[in-house]
Amino acid sequence: MAYGVAAGHDEHAHHPTGWRRWVNSTNHKDIGTMYIVLALIAALIGGIMSWMIRGELAQPGVTFIDNYQFYNVLVTAHGFIMVFFVVMPALIGGFGNWFVPLMIGAPDMAFPRMNNISLWLTTAGFVLLLIAAFVGAGPGTGWTVYPPLSSATFHPDAAVDFAILSLHVAGAGSILGAINFITTILNMRAPGMTLHRMPLFVWSILVTAFLLLLALPVLAGGLTMLLTDRNFGTTFFEVAGGGDPVLWQHLFWFFGHPEVYIIVLPAFGIISQIVSTFSRKPVFGYLGMAYAMVAIGFVGFIVWAHHMYTTGLGVDTRAYFTLATLIIAVPTGIKIFSWLATMWGGSIELKAPMLYAIGFIFLFVVGGVTGVALANAGIDFAMHDTYYVVAHFHYVMAIAAIFAMFGGYLYWIGKMSGKQYNEPLAKAQFWVFFVGVNVLFFPQHFLGLAGMPRRIPDYPDAFVGWNMVSSVGALITMIGTLMFFYLIWHTFRYGKTAEANPWGEGATTLEWTVPSPAPFHTHEQLPVIGPTGQPRAGSGAVSPAE
């Protein structure tokens, strides 16, 4: 009434049914759910590829992949799928869609139709990537698609073109999604929900969305040049035509480095929510935590060439990029310190999401420490393209992100489905998975220090031992993954009905004030947020008793 808008909705339009509810969806929760389903499917496919890689590397010589181009395709597709179609859809599209509107007290996203096309473009990108793997010899370029390997000379068939357009299409979806998140967060916060009262998960999505918005178009430009080089005779990256293959690396990593933070910032946000909830304390140093993410996002744009130390950059350039990269350790240290300080003196409850949060902190510290080592251009000259790098980035952005995904899933599944997971089963799953990923990736540091190159399907006998250990770790991780899928099934089949707030007084954000499962529409009465960040009694869906 206040705004005098006569909304012409009827009940049917509010609750569409059948396939239309999903395909034509303009509902942030349904779209978030579809993103999570997409991520689960992609995770299975990308996971199977990684186990094939570890299977081949379990012993020297040909284990079962005698076509080395096929091995390269597996490495490429595994990377693309995990980055673009598992972690990003799950953390940003899935949890972001579900919980940003719920946490800021908004009834939906700013542009619900555009929200839907973001989902479908991501899905179309995934299909294009799967097609790429089956066209001709497949894209054996690695996810970095460096020319001249990715040029028409060395990848003449259409596989690389499919990979390029896969990223174009999925990238367009992500840019639109980023616009949507920023507009939602800046324009749709409930009364009293100032920027400095927003939950840290919302902060993390806001910073991530800015990184997506500014980094992805640069990749799109580079991909376009690669496409025209391959098909229309331009010579951006062709030395014979006066071009420069290193230009591609600049453009790719100008996107690629922010992409690392695009993956891990939402994970930071989830971990902050979980640590605070299960320590029954507000996050220590809230503002520092928020602006540490802003700082990481900003500095993330000016460190890209630390991926390119061995391309012949000048000494001054390498000195700058070393220094700038090391500076990132400061805001990252603020994050780790504040999580520990949040737990310090808290009444800690080691529920499964909390185990995953603590696991995340451990993994991120391990990967962060090796990152400080690799940031030094002099050290990187020896480590570049070895398994040390593989171990480093799997710790920081692969398994750390997966721990945040699993932790976030367990934390919020009650809210999303109305069913609570089984605690002992989830704890058992955590320990199997935690042991698995560490046995899998920790030995790769030793392999890298000993000089084992990455992206090569065979190795000398000297590397046999740790490779076997690593592959055994992959097997344990596989069991942990299957347990997780079983846990999902178990939750939906046998899960107990979840309360509106299953976590007690530690869970203070707005999503716990609505029923479980969250109704189709929430916050239709906007909550009014008080100075403590809590909704005022009687506002929104909160009953005075709460």
Next chain:
Amino acid sequence: MATETQSHPFHMVEPSPWPALATLGAFVLAVGAIIFMHDGPPWIMAGGFLIIFYTAFVWWRDVVRESRSGFHTSVVQHGLRLGVLLFIASEVMFFFAFFWAYFDATIPAISKTAHDVWPPEGVIPFDPWGLPFLNTLILLTSGATVTAAHHAVREGDQKASVFWIGATVALGVLFLGFQMYEYGHAAFGFREGIYPSTFFMATGFHGFHVFVGVVFLAVCFFRARARHFSPEKHVGFEAAAWYWHFVDVVWLFLFVVIYWWGIVGYVGPLV
């Protein structure tokens, strides 16, 4: 249809088939383009374009209808404006990549493969003070006419707003015509190395954006004639005007950097 009043100012958009259909169009376009690039027929690609154009039309038609029905409260309008600005920011970063490619080829301080002589030997560049300068003046003038249109819209002068939007569209079309004429008279071919690569891709993508801006403004022209814009509420026109200014600024950079600075120190014939 039961009507209800909602207590918040946001627009709860009805389910819509257009996002999925547009995605189908993008998918068909991608597959069709690859088939075309690998010596296949262009028809599948054309089909993808058609689906995208169709969905663009019906999708924006729905947005206009929703706006006319009063769903776009001042809060929603603020969100739409913010969305347009963010979209333009992402477009700026797209051009950033092409300028980077140009500087990588021309500034030895940032690239080991940059050319000491630019344009590379044998390339006969355009005279910046001929047609390119004329095009600069045309776009700058169109920036003034679109601002005149904005003033007319804010003053509720419908006749003047139609006239000034129409003038802007005409100037945009004129620019595109001259640009095509210039391409037809280039002394270098598209496939002849890094100079034409950077020149044609940067100015070509700019030309494509001018085309999109012309279409955007043409839609505003018809909407202005249909009295869709009021002094208080004309987000669609504002978005078109902002987009047009963005296209204008990109051209200024192209003109200064590629046409003008690109021939500093060059001695030889010009086209």
